[in-house]
Amino acid sequence: MKYSTWSQEAALAVLATLREEKGPVLMALQALQKEFGYVHKEDVTLVANFFNKSRADVHGVLTFYHDLLTEAPTDNQISVCVAEACQAVGSRQLEKDVKAKFGKEVHDGYCFGNCALGPSAMVNGAIIGRASVEKIAKARI
């Protein structure tokens, strides 16, 4: 996935679009991640100052949510569902196999709502049902 190069100006431009939102901190961090791929260290202070919050508030939100990343993501983002319905059709083994093959690209997912066609995976935002190592490999860029 292509992301913009981070700069303070670019980050502030993203925040400016959220000026009118009520309760904007989580939205702001999500928007920054969408634009730059992850939440940069400097963003915590920027968001805090912009919305008149403490840095602790922003740091707290940043570290609470699994979706929010503080390091640049790998080119491919693979998520294998390891929740119960997918466990019932072998996702524990699939997750091991996919991790062995694609290492840091792989994260645990907890349900994509595709529980009748598991095991399920999400590769770069596209959903895969009856997933296998081969299908996941094919969906990578």
Add this chain to the structure above:
Amino acid sequence: MKIYVPGDSAAISVGADDVAAAIAHKVTGATIIRNGSRGALWLEPMVEVETEKGRVAYGPVSVEDIDSLVAADFMHGGAHALSLGESEKIEWLASQDRVTFKRVGIIDPLSLSDYEAHGGLVGLRRAISLSTEVIIEEVKESGVRGRGGAGFPAGIKWKTVADAISDQKYICCNADEGDSGTFADRMLIEGDPFTLIEGMTIAAIAVGATEGIVYLRSEYPYAIKTLQKAIDIAHAFGWLGSSVLGSKHAFELKIRVGAGSYVCGEETAMLESIEGKRGVVRAKPPLPALEGLFGKPTVINNVLTLSTIPAVLADGAGAYKARGVGRSLGTQVFQLAGNIKCGGIVEKPFGISIEEVVNGYGGGTLSGLPLRAVQVGGPLGAYFGIDKFETSLDYESMLAAGGMLGHGGIVVFDDSVDLAQQARFAMSFCALESCGKCTPCRIGSTRGVETIDLIIQGVKVDENKKLLLDLCEVMTDGSLCAMGGLTPMPVKSAMINFPEDFTGEVSRR
């Protein structure tokens, strides 16, 4: 010529996009409609064509099948090995009682004219013509209860919010469907988003709210896209905005996207998350109905609850409550998942047995191995063996059987399942997702994982089982919300119903 290829993400997960592209390429003059899924998910991608005798279905269709389908003249309902006959006569679907899901899979999800042609907006138009008291009375009378899992009567909640005096009230739709084995919220939003918008608009009129928020999980990117488009269309149509369908009511609707936290499906954690904070559970009271989002009176209902309201208003409370058993009135949208041959959506009146759903509709396991366990009601629901299959699926009977109905998900496991591992997973999931506010949940879950590990390893098994039950009691009674309070349910039910998996011996396999 109209050809339907579902745009539901479950169908897409098994190739519906490629099938749609191949049909567009190989069939000239075809109008391809990306409908929702009818819910027979093992038949996806299920392609339908409009013929003189109605819609005819084929499935599961893969790209490789398109040439032979074209050769068989499927465009006009021609015979083919994949033919399922007339869609309306597919027994699995025809035998269901679709109320909440009546349009899903049938209409073009983003066509308002399709929506209206299939009974859409009738409920809202009626609501506009009624006083708020009458709307709330109708909802109360129908017996609709919260479909998120708690089963609280929707009408009573609405009444509390309606009676509260405030300059601002909110309608929040909980679409943080994080339970494994559940996908009805997602399918409804992808397949018939206007129904949810209609339900929320009716709720807003009933309680005097002018703003609505759908808290939709980030794991559902397709649903987010569809719902946003539907909201934009409703706006352009004069449905949402300063004057709802020309009435004196105003209603604005927005989506807030979650960020991968399971506990944010708990209603107060959800409010915190919408306010942009950590998803930490709030103590109750105050009830969200009185002090909810940004401290204002707030209706919080699940997607299915709100999406059932239009039917209640359109057909009347009487028609709705004629279905169901005891205090569980109307229909429930069951979701059949996991190791299941024929998985998908089964909407039936409350009171159908687990047996009828799992073996009747589901057809047993996908693997073909004997069925050993089901988990009903999501990750916090109980594990049952086949000896409990005659249990009626309604709120009260499930409670009496030591389980819960939850959001209506049923996950099936074959006999390769190890219930000690499932119990361990329940605790480790709680440890991962706990918001951290209360000790029984935050610490108890981690101690639970350790204790189950000792049992699995065969270390002082009896003592540790006792300890685990004691821990479960502390978590059940001492946790602030259902996350810590119900995590013991899968653990204890696994221990009670499958004691042979908790002996500390690996001999069973």
